[in-house]
Amino acid sequence: MSQLTPVDVFDYVVFGATGDLTMRKLLPALFYRFRDGQVPAESRIIGTARSKLSTEEYRGRARDALTSFVRPQDQDGGQIDAFLDLVHYASLNGAEADSTWSNLTDLLDHAPADRIRVYYLATAPNLYGAICENLHNHSLVTDASRVVLEKPIGVDLDTANAINDGVGRFFPENHIFRIDHYLGKETVQALIALRFANPVFERLWSSDAIDYVQITAAETVGVEGRAGYYDTSGALRDMIQNHLLQVLTLVAMEPPGSLDADLLRNEKLKVLHALKPIARENVAQVAVRGQYVRGDVNGQTAPGYLEDLGEGKTSSTETYVALKAEIQNWRWAGVPFYLRSGKRLRDKVSEVVIQFKSAPWSIFPAAPRANRLIIRIQPNEGVMLAVSTKDPAKPDSLTLREADIDISFGKAFATRYPDAYERLLLDAVRGDPVLFIRRDEVEAAWRFVMPVLEAWSADQAPLESYPAGSWGPKAAQDLLAASGHAWHEDQG
Ligand SMILES: NC(=O)C1=CN([C@@H]2O[C@H](COP(=O)(O)OP(=O)(O)OC[C@H]3O[C@@H](n4cnc5c(N)ncnc54)[C@H](OP(=O)(O)O)[C@@H]3O)[C@@H](O)[C@H]2O)C=CC1
Numbered sequence: 001m002s003q004l005t006p007v008d009v010f011d012y013v014v015f016g017a018t019g020d021l022t023m024r025k026l027l028p029a030l031f032y033r034f035r036d037g038q039v040p041a042e043s044r045i046i047g048t049a050r051s052k053l054s055t056e057e058y059r060g061r062a063r064d065a066l067t068s069f070v071r072p073q074d075q076d077g078g079q080i081d082a083f084l085d086l087v088h089y090a091s092l093n094g095a096e097a098d099s100t101w102s103n104l105t106d107l108l109d110h111a112p113a114d115r116i117r118v119y120y121l122a123t124a125p126n127l128y129g130a131i132c133e134n135l136h137n138h139s140l141v142t143d144a145s146r147v148v149l150e151k152p153i154g155v156d157l158d159t160a161n162a163i164n165d166g167v168g169r170f171f172p173e174n175h176i177f178r179i180d181h182y183l184g185k186e187t188v189q190a191l192i193a194l195r196f197a198n199p200v201f202e203r204l205w206s207s208d209a210i211d212y213v214q215i216t217a218a219e220t221v222g223v224e225g226r227a228g229y230y231d232t233s234g235a236l237r238d239m240i241q242n243h244l245l246q247v248l249t250l251v252a253m254e255p256p257g258s259l260d261a262d263l264l265r266n267e268k269l270k271v272l273h274a275l276k277p278i279a280r281e282n283v284a285q286v287a288v289r290g291q292y293v294r295g296d297v298n299g300q301t302a303p304g305y306l307e308d309l310g311e312g313k314t315s316s317t318e319t320y321v322a323l324k325a326e327i328q329n330w331r332w333a334g335v336p337f338y339l340r341s342g343k344r345l346r347d348k349v350s351e352v353v354i355q356f357k358s359a360p361w362s363i364f365p366a367a368p369r370a371n372r373l374i375i376r377i378q379p380n381e382g383v384m385l386a387v388s389t390k391d392p393a394k395p396d397s398l399t400l401r402e403a404d405i406d407i408s409f410g411k412a413f414a415t416r417y418p419d420a421y422e423r424l425l426l427d428a429v430r431g432d433p434v435l436f437i438r439r440d441e442v443e444a445a446w447r448f449v450m451p452v453l454e455a456w457s458a459d460q461a462p463l464e465s466y467p468a469g470s471w472g473p474k475a476a477q478d479l480l481a482a483s484g485h486a487w488h489e490d491q492g
């Protein structure tokens with residue numbers, strides 16, 4: 001069983017409690033932490049949404065969600081019943097001042113004033129400001145209250161600022177927890193450990209030894225049931241502005257003075273500030289956008305994006321992005337960071353590839369391949385270092401062959417990998433913001449991607465197509481080939 005830090009009794013109030021995120025991620029995550037003994041018995045999980053449901057009806061929905069999204073081997077009936085006893089429901093429209101707020105206040109007024117209260121906003125982000133204002137006006141924001149904001153924080157810099165201003169009027173910054181679930185992934189945190197607990201890597205971690213870096217989040221799924229949201233977003237907003245830039249900051253940041261949340265986030269922010277601004281007129285040279293068309297995924301024909309949207313729909317929303325980022329500082333000058341993310345690609349894989357430079361001179365008949373460090377975020381979590389070694393199949397010569405020093409976390413640590421939300425949901429209860437995004441980080445990330453969004457909305461760069469089940473448009477290979485580089489899967 002996992003070793004978890006005890007937390008105080010809390011009330012977790014989820015706005016958007018009937019939605020996909022709550023059902024698929026939040027309730028299962030809270031259930032796992034309850035099962036593992038971290039949730040004190042007097043705590044409550046209070047769902048709210050406009051749907052008129054009784055607590056019993058909501059518990060029925062929550063039970064269905066747990067049955068669908070908790071691993072069968074973890075579905076202990078007694079534990080699920082005990083967990084559901086903590087669940088309550090209050091029907092209300094969070095965006096309307098005169099809605100049925102008494103359904104919520106009646107529940108919360110029973111709790112001691114100093115009980116930890118987490119308001120988790122899992123609704124459309126344009127409601128965040130109004131919900132916070134209504135919480136305030138109904139005297140529901142106590143000193144022990146915090147608010148968790150789901151992504152996306154806005155669709156551009158201006159809307160992000162409006163959301164942050166709206167929430168910031170009622171919650172101080174240190175009570176605002178902006179979630180990026182990539183930071184909750186064990187392997188993303190393992191990246192921090194790899195870099196700063198192992199000086200052997202840190203000594204090599206710069207342009208002295210590193211040629212280029214690739215950060216990939218590839219998915220085989222399409223837009224599933226979220227086409228309405230996705231078509232207004234696209235891959236740049238959905239994945240690059242947040243998850244991939246966050247991973248980039250962890251790869252590139254200087255060692256913080258400690259694991260203190262602000263010291264760590266200060267270092268991440270410096271990386272975002274050091275990103276070379278992309279001029280609108282250069283977008284086509286450093287960024288590729290694509291949209292999937294009908295193709296073959298694992299032997300099955302998969303529809304194209306427009307078919308996924310529905311008959312007769314047209315759209316120029318990108319489902320794939322590849323981007324060349326550069327960091328203007330002493331450590332990273334001259335080292336491209338290639339980011340890419342897409343839907344309906346060949347494999348589901350999220351990884352960081354550190355491509356080291358070649359040896360300056362080879363004494364072997366065939367030059368050794370440069371070393372490559374791969375941090376597998378998911379699946380097959382682990383760290384691999386590709387090294388050249390003597391080929392034992394050719395005993396008469398010093399012929400080289402590549403082999404991996406392979407630490408598979410699954411083999412090394414026989415433990416269940418918790419879903420990212422488990423850690424983050426309970427970190428918010430503990431008031432620990434280290435794995436959450438500070439407002440200035442959100443703004444810096446938006447500032448970086450804005451010229452790309454603007455150029456694309458003005459059609460200043462082509463929208464490439466790629467077959468479902470491929471690795472994306474050819475233009476993404478060309479982006480790297482222009483500098484003599486190649487994506488991991490093209491390296492042979
Ligand atoms: N689903 C996912 O995988 C992910 C989602 N997100 C983000 O999480 C948020 C929620 O997403 P998702 O669950 O998919 O969305 P859904 O559309 O499935 O759910 C939205 C929820 O909000 C409720 N709601 C809508 N309006 C109001 C209102 N005025 N007052 C109170 N409740 C309201 C809805 O219930 P009702 O109609 O009954 O009011 C419903 O429970 C979004 O910001 C999304 O971008 C982020 C990452 C992943």
Ligand SMILES: O=C1O[C@H](COP(=O)(O)O)[C@@H](O)[C@H](O)[C@H]1O
Binds near residue numbers: 217219
């Ligand atoms: O935030 C999001 O992330 C998921 C991918 O998450 P992962 O943990 O499976 O890598 C993505 O499917 C979704 O579109 C996006 O909103």
